[in-house]
Amino acid sequence: MTSTGTSSRATNAGTPRPGGTGPLAGRTVSRIGYGAMQLERLHSDRAAAVGLVRRAVDRGVDHLDTAQFYGDGFVNEVLREALRPTDDVVVVSKVGADPDPGGPLPLRPAQRPEELRASVEDNLKSLGTDRIAVVNLRRLDTGPGLRAEGDQVVDLDDQLAELTRLRDEGKIGAIGLSSVTLDGLRRALPAGIVCVQNAYSVVSRDDEDMLRLCTVEGIAWVPYFPLGGAFPAMPKVADEPAVHTVAEALGVTPAQVGLAWLLHHAPNVLLIPGTADPGHLDANLAVGGIALDESSLAALDAVRSRSADVRLG
Numbered sequence: 059m060t061s062t063g064t065s066s067r068a069t070n071a072g073t074p075r076p077g078g079t080g081p082l083a084g085r086t087v088s089r090i091g092y093g094a095m096q097l098e099r100l101h102s103d104r105a106a107a108v109g110l111v112r113r114a115v116d117r118g119v120d121h122l123d124t125a126q127f128y129g130d131g132f133v134n135e136v137l138r139e140a141l142r143p144t145d146d147v148v149v150v151s152k153v154g155a156d157p158d159p160g161g162p163l164p165l166r167p168a169q170r171p172e173e174l175r176a177s178v179e180d181n182l183k184s185l186g187t188d189r190i191a192v193v194n195l196r197r198l199d200t201g202p203g204l205r206a207e208g209d210q211v212v213d214l215d216d217q218l219a220e221l222t223r224l225r226d227e228g229k230i231g232a233i234g235l236s237s238v239t240l241d242g243l244r245r246a247l248p249a250g251i252v253c254v255q256n257a258y259s260v261v262s263r264d265d266e267d268m269l270r271l272c273t274v275e276g277i278a279w280v281p282y283f284p285l286g287g288a289f290p291a292m293p294k295v296a297d298e299p300a301v302h303t304v305a306e307a308l309g310v311t312p313a314q315v316g317l318a319w320l321l322h323h324a325p326n327v328l329l330i331p332g333t334a335d336p337g338h339l340d341a342n343l344a345v346g347g348i349a350l351d352e353s354s355l356a357a358l359d360a361v362r363s364r365s366a367d368v369r370l371g
Contacts, residue, residue: 091121
């Protein structure tokens with residue numbers, strides 16, 4: 059599903075890259091990609107899900123983020139059906155959790171090395187490939203969501219050792235981290251980390267020091283919940299008055315301002331906003347054309363940061 063790529067500001071098909079270009083695992087990708095999690099909402103309309111992926115790729119998206127536990131394999135199967143070898147996209151998946159349809163939450167931790175390996179194998183099968191460009195280890199150390207308990211409390215070095223073996227075997231191309239602490243990232247650097255996915259937005263900037271470290275180390279910063287979280291206790295970008303003021307001045311939506319701020323904030327930011335709606339997809343891809351002047355950036359930078367560290371389970 060990937061090839062060597064180029065450094066062009068257009069894809070191999072000649073489509074302008076939304077948001078410009080950024081590096082990811084030795085590739086040049088569009089800075090605005092697509093997070094596939096919300097494709098699960100189209101479970102009853104598979105054709106619409108496939109069509110949405112095609113729409114994204116045809117508009118220059120070549121960085122797709124997924125996981126086997128999104129829809130218990132449904133999302134990966136949609137990507138397998140939608141993508142063509144000539145699309146030259148980077149598919150990034152993640153491990154560290156498994157579906158738990160009958161549990162109190164839809165996911166359960168799967169942190170042990172043998173579970174990470176099994177999840178990689180499941181991703182390979184559902185994606186229909188023999189190699190995944192990047193696999194993110196979803197730690198449960200920080201950010202919103204699950205926390206590990208009991209035998210799911212696993213040393214990071216043991217996890218990285220297993221992922222390194224999978225990389226050496228050619229089953230994954232590179233290793234990323236998700237929901238990781240600054241100390242955890244520092245410990246992991248010798249393993250060759252290519253990206254970090256943590257909850258981060260204009261209203262939740264706890265990880266500013268980690269973002270700076272990633273910038274120095276040439277590691278892509280790929281924020282999830284870039285508009286704030288879906289959980290009630292988490293702050294939301296669209297509730298912030300300063301965001302609305304900038305949006306009204308520019309004639310765009312608050313969501314577009316929140317995404318545009320991320321692109322302006324650091325050069326190594328890659329966005330993966332998710333949606334199940336074609337119109338929202340187009341609006342997200344248009345964010346690369348939004349220019350924020352110094353006064354707008356100053357107003358957004360001054361927004362008070364609130365923690366995104368909401369625990370579930």
